[in-house]
Amino acid sequence: xxxxxxxxxxxxxxxxxxxxxxxxxxxxxxxxxxxxxxxxxxxxxxxxxxxxxxxxxxxxxxxxxxxxxxxxxxxxxxxx
Numbered sequence: 001x002x003x004x005x006x007x008x009x010x011x012x013x014x015x016x017x018x019x020x021x022x023x024x025x026x027x028x029x030x031x032x033x034x035x036x037x038x039x040x041x042x043x044x045x046x047x048x049x050x051x052x053x054x055x056x057x058x059x060x061x062x063x064x065x066x067x068x069x070x071x072x073x074x075x076x077x078x079x080x
Contacts, residue, residue, distance in 0.1 A: 061076050062076075062078075063077070
């Protein structure tokens with residue numbers, strides 16, 4: 001979805017050149033990979049025979065369901 005340009009004319013009357021300045025900053029950020037346009041390099045590591053991205057770490061705990069007469073209950077258990 002694209003933003004609506006309803007306030008652009010009013011904004012340009014109050015602050016001439018603001019829209020063009022913002023658009024040029026956006027294009028510069030896209031070109032240089034800054035802010036929300038930044039991309040992380042994929043660094044692969046191996047842990048327990050699995051390839052991992054260095055941005056994520058293996059979890060120390062897992063959730064198990066223990067079933068009883070009244071249904072199941074989620075329990076937090078440390079990983080082996």
